[in-house]
């Protein structure tokens with residue numbers, strides 16, 4: 001099918017080779033690039049007037065925010081252009097990070113930090129009577145992710161740019177991000193996230209790089225001109241993908257990479273077909289299918305929702321991205337034979353794994369490459385990050401659905417499988433069990449495509465996200481693949497960016513650290529070890545405590561504002577913030593609160609350490625049990641917070657709408673970090689790292705990266721509780737019997753009985769039954785088995801907290817020993833051991849006036 005004339009125009013626009021006229025060589029400087037306070041002030045005024053169209057009488061705080069954002073953006077774009085030129089001139093290898101989610105957080109504050117403009121802009125605004133922080137709060141957070149996985153992608157983009165690695169993040173420009181959570185009568189209620197309704201200063205649409213994506217239809221066999229057997233895909237639908245670029249500046253460097261997100265639009269062609277048939281309304285109506293695709297983020301974390309639209313989203317952004325990668329590659333190298341040497345494509349979980357079949361299709365069908373050559377390139381280009389140990393999160397698409405939407409890809413997957421299983425048969429002759437376990441197709445009542453298997457077969461490296469997780473992949477989830485390809489498996493423990501999670505999120509602590517050890521820690525987090533020298537310095541300890549106290553006061557203000565609850569800032573801030581999930585065991589935390597409550601009720605004089613229990617996190621809207629857990633936490637809160645016997649010793653606050661913006665305050669003000677997942681269930685966790693970096697001590701199980709955090713900070717500075725992974729496996733094999741714990745543990749029995757008798761539900765004995773039912777009858781996460789250990793460890797926490805000086809020492813040591821968990825370390829390992837890529841220095845000082853390369857981004 002031929003493209004319409006306007007499609008043609010767009011692609012011509014991207015390819016035509018206009019010689020650079022003098023006007024394009026003018027060095028752009030002045031108000032849009034200058035970095036002095038005076039110039040910045042003029043730039044903001046200019047943007048306010050000419051971009052916002054507002055003068056002094058009508059400008060709102062949001063207008064001032066936009067003016068600042070545009071002024072910062074100008075400076076970043078200059079660096080972006082230089083970066084694109086430098087990368088192209090040097091014909092560099094590039095990392096393409098494919099992720100269905102990017103949870104970036106607000107951009108402006110981070111951009112100011114990375115450009116080194118934060119203090120200057122703050123001063124400039126202050127002179128005009130404006131508070132920078134008030135303006136930054138006007139930015140709507142782009143919530144284009146659910147939790148840890150999307151946030152990891154964001155931290156990795158920050159590190160890639162900071163390490164000057166040529167990289168592009170590819171994803172979806174969801175019109176509605178993760179829903180906004182409000183709490184009504186203790187229940188979660190979801191509101192749509194209209195994050196674009198006031199405009200987005202940080203994105204640039206690039207309609208000239210629009211690509212076409214096909215869906216549905218059927219395939220036909222034909223002989224090409226060389227007599228070669230070929231398959232032709234005759235689609236039923238075509239959709240246009242329009243890229244929107246957001247610049248990603250590195251810290252303290254001139255490198256600015258991009259995050260390229262795709263928006264789905266109707267193609268002109270299909271509009272025309274219906275239009276020519278006289279069906280004008282129908283023509284416009286056909287936009288519905290197209291524009292639905294990038295409409296909304298699926299709000300499921302660690303569960304698979306087998307909805308057709310979700311597969312459409314995945315294929316849509318993957319196809320757009322791969323076409324974009326090939327276009328760029330071909331423009332620079334004039335061949336795609338060397339793709340694997342110049343491109344590394346990372347699959348952030350299986351969500352983009354259909355990309356393996358799509359690259360094969362593009363190479364074979366569109367570039368007439370042989371199967372073997374295409375397969376070689378594909379395998380050497382892709383690498384796959386696994387993010388889960390939960391079976392319910394493993395993506396499997398019904399073959400029927402998959403074939404209806406992507407008939408050509410199903411053919412290709414069958415061919416990959418046929419060749420792969422032939423290899424397996426040679427290795428394990430006659431082992432039919434093995435073959436059916438390894439197959440890309442799961443047999444059964446409904447045959448399914450196993451996306452993790454496709455990812456394993458089509459990648460040269462497979463990584464877990466913490467040491468324990470990778471071991472469990474090898475031993476359990478992907479054991480058969482490990483036997484087959486041991487050389488593919490590699491661990492890459494997650495990390496978080498110190499720029500957002502310390503420098504921006506905890507400015508007081510960042511300043512104290514810099515006063516003591518200088519600024520090197522910002523780019524080399526191992527430098528924090530130098531803080532250990534001051535561990536016995538009384539003044540330093542006091543400063544450290546004062547800062548935590550100030551951060552607690554800010555967090556208390558947030559709680560006052562969002563919950564209307566007054567909390568005691570001298571109490572221990574005991575915090576569990578993360579997605580609501582049974583395996584993360586927020587319920588176990590709630591049981592501890594009820595246990596303490598019972599103790600006080602029995603003995604109102606009991607000497608109980610005052611604590612503020614802080615929760616936050618969203619539940620998937622269809623995850624009934626998780627939503628009931630939110631209700632229980634709030635119900636316990638209502639009872640505990642208003643009981644005069646408790647007299648302010650215990651407070652419970654569930655902060656609504658947990659997101660990156662609120663999390664920055666929460667990590668900074670936390671003293672105890674709750675990381676109590678069932679051992680062997682949390683792949684890594686990154687919240688655990690952010691807490692410790694900000695000086696919170698961890699109470700946690702030996703799960704995910706907790707294991708390595710404990711190794712780093714020392715066991716004496718970590719509160720360990722619960723069963724180990726082998727013990728969990730053993731107990732499962734032996735038969736976990738929750739009732740025996742309930743019958744033999746009177747404290748636990750009282751907790752459960754109190755919930756069951758309606759104490760937290762105005763006498764309603766049925767409300768929490770589904771929770772209790774699951775705990776007694778089908779609890780895969782073995783809450784009761786870890787109850788006593790958790791309670792005992794919490795008692796140790798209380799005791800430790802009473803010794804202020806020692807707690808402070810432990811807190812300092814936790815921060816000081818977090819070097820390993822910088823995303824810079826993680827990304828550097830990916831570069832060395834998976835991507836085989838080198839940094840490329842970008843320098844604005846050597847600004848070249850030859851701007852002919854500008855057309856290729």
Ligand SMILES: *Cc1c(COP(=O)(O)O)cnc(C)c1O
Pocket residue numbers: 146147148151577578579658659660663684685686687688690
């Ligand atoms: C870090 C982070 C997460 C991940 O937290 P875990 O405790 O590792 O599950 C989720 N959401 C937000 C907003 C985060 O910043």
